[in-house]
Amino acid sequence: MPDKIQPRTLKGFRDYLPAAMIPREWLVDTARRVYRSYGFSPIDTPALEYLEILTGKGSDETDKQLYRFADHGGRDVGLRFDLTVPLARFAAQHIQELGTPFKRYHIANVWRGENTQRGRYREFMQCDFDTIGTESISADIEMVLVVHDLFSAIGIEQFTIHGNNRRVLNGLLEKLGLVEQSTSVLRALDKLAKAGAEVVAQELATTAGASDSQVRDIMKLASLSGDNNQILAQLEPLLSGSETGERGLTELSEISNAIAAVGVPSERFRIDVGIARGLDYYTGTVLETFLDDLPGIGSVCSGGRYDNLAEVYTKEHLPGVGASLGLDRLLSALEELGTLEKTSTPAPVFLPFFDADRRNEYLRLAAQLRAAGIGVEFFPEPKKLGKQLQFADRRGFRVALIMGADEFAAGQCQVKDLSSGGSTTASTSDDAAAVIAEILQILKA
């Protein structure tokens, strides 16, 4: 007897049991529905890309996290680490036949070989949506609306979309003569919420080489408070004279006005000059979404506007704007908040195999219910009824249909509500219409 191979999974990679997969799929379905309601179309791309595609615009950091290897043909390849780079390549290759503006969503796994932590894995799913080929602020506004609709559809009430505009930051940097160091300044600023003002100020001085007065001005900008209009008013004098900065201000106020006009509660979108986003390809609007009850987990949906998505792949000028929902991070947040239902069965109705000689009649009833859109699980073995009901209870079924000799004789079926324990009987004639009505009644409650 050879030794058994130890079953195990790689660090940062996970199996999903039904109890985890059911809410996961529900979340994906919800995102898909919201994206489609705005006219975003689905696309997919290969998990594996030529290495040069992935490293084309990457920083040292993404290079380090990239899963790379030589394939069987000796080609240098890598697993995609986000969905934006594949989109850029995709757009460069196909934009001629797609036309602009092009709106797509892309829900797929990505891989990063970084250290793991709660809510951070090496294989995780992103749910991206982007509009490319237009510079209109309408697309930026729509991005915020999608994020709002998305979280509302998920059933989260307490969330805040923090919005900013890179031009505001760049405008200030222009005025301060710090344009050269913009990347390190933004990276430092990005830590404001998490690390606090002191840390940021220090990093600005050391890493970005800002003078005391420059640090002071940046921090002044980053610590503004008040409602959106107040912040905008405070920003104006700080940026006056900078064309870039003023344009950023205008864009921010257009977004703020538009979503108010649509009827989104004003506290949902907050102008927050501390939001910078470490990624340096953003050029305009940037946003991060936080759960009010769980800010520590970080942004669960982030995005922004970029000027030229595919510049390393094509001469075509492709501006775009879009965001990405961090599905796994959101899921672990929902789990922590106890928002998720605990079911491990996707079908609500359980049909015990009671009378061993009546298999076909059970199957027929199940088929009738499914035709009415009701999911039914038929137990495969005619075990004792008590056992079967125990099984149904543990799996979280809502309804059990009990049919034995007595019911068959009467042309009826017992409809049992598993949460209350009560039951009623209904006729199985007329394609089980009465049974279906009873079930719907229970499921509605």
Added chain:
RNA sequence: GUGGCUGUAGUUCAGUUGGUUAGAACGUCGGAUUGUGAUUCCGAAGGUCGUGGGUUCGAAUCCCAUCAGCCACCCCA
């Protein structure tokens, strides 16, 4: 990639200064005279103590390595 903490049945844990066949709860499976679950009662299965070395007469218990999990940094979803 750097630093810290942890690793005993499916799960949550207990296991006394290293000393005989490693325990509990929950879960799983079976049963309590043959048509009704989640609350009762009885019983069973399940662990080479993450893995591999080392110290020792003897290691779950000490040391090293490795793998995995958690936390911080970094970065990000």
